[in-house]
Amino acid sequence: MGRVPCCDKNGLKKGPWTPEEDQKLIDYIQKHGHGTWRTLPKNAGLARCGKSCRLRWTNYLRPDIKRGRFSFEEEEAIIQLHSVLGNKWSEIAARLPGRTDNEIKNYWNTHIRKRLLRSGIDPVTHRPRIDLLNLSSILNTVLFNQPAQMNTHEFLRIAVNLLQSQQLTSSLVYNPVQFNYASQWQQNEASSCNLGESLATPDSNVCYTNNNEQPISNLLYEGSTSELLSDNNVYSDHDSVLSTPVSSLSLTNNSSTIINSSAEDEKDTYCSTYFDFQISDLLDMIDINVLEDDGADTNLETYEEGDVIPVSKVVSSPLTKQGNSSSSPQLKVNKVVEEDVVSKGGKKKRKTGEK
DNA sequence: AAAAGCCACAACCGCCTCCAG
């Protein structure tokens, strides 16, 4: 009773496939089909087990496999499908023609998952991470019980989470779609920017740059969702996207965007900056301005990374606010977000985008 | 130039379900 074992593990080759082995497998399947994988290796003259042949074919050699970088649409689909299906890679792959479950799984683990984590999103639940949200209570404790000092990183980490936790549902930061426009931007070589629904924030929430002049919707090219952006009151200081690589950030209590400018020849920098825009990244890269007393710009003090900020002083007075913003507390980040160039292999190159 | 660090991904491992025997 029972069947012949799939393969005798003794003497069967393991490890990377050689071009010769690949060609044997391709030739055999093109002529005969794969049939039963158990018998295929012997018939094809391969010293591999059937399972290894099946994986090699389905994950790599199959002619309908789409190789190369995941597109914006594919990345968006993966995130959305994962939020519904979880780690059902085969089901996700079934909805992405030409992509294998293995490829999607790898892409998730090496790219998307890390980005979600860095932005405070639990990659399993697609919701804000509880451990980060709890920082708001820590901040309250600091404020009301023991005025203390902490460095820039600690302060920002707490303050940002406090502000965001007040408006979870509409917060860009907690919407995984935030990555979409980064990818879109990169895909189109800085010629378009799809901010997506996640930027559709209430009218009262305003993001500003140093020189509020142009709505950021003016910067958008094809693929933009202008109808969602028209009331967002997100501004930049130039009117052309090609000459306005965005490289700094403003935060409000429930919306955010990247704002600033640099030279046209820095399009790649622009892309990279967008691509890696994360709140948590910013904490390592920025200066902040804090109003001393009544909100007047002249009273701004600039803190450098690593500086110690008296938290009680900062939060007891209004955080930086400009223009016709709402009365919500704001934290204004004036300085540069460094680009984070993703390299092929090896460490990431991190250059300063500071002008 | 060499060593170390790091990343991406192909491939393997082990478990589960299905179904032939």
Next chain:
DNA sequence: GCTGGAGGCGGTTGTGGCTTT
């Protein structure tokens, strides 16, 4: 109805290649 192999699937790891030091 039971057994155990095939196929499918998700998790994990090994390794080549690139960057940094």
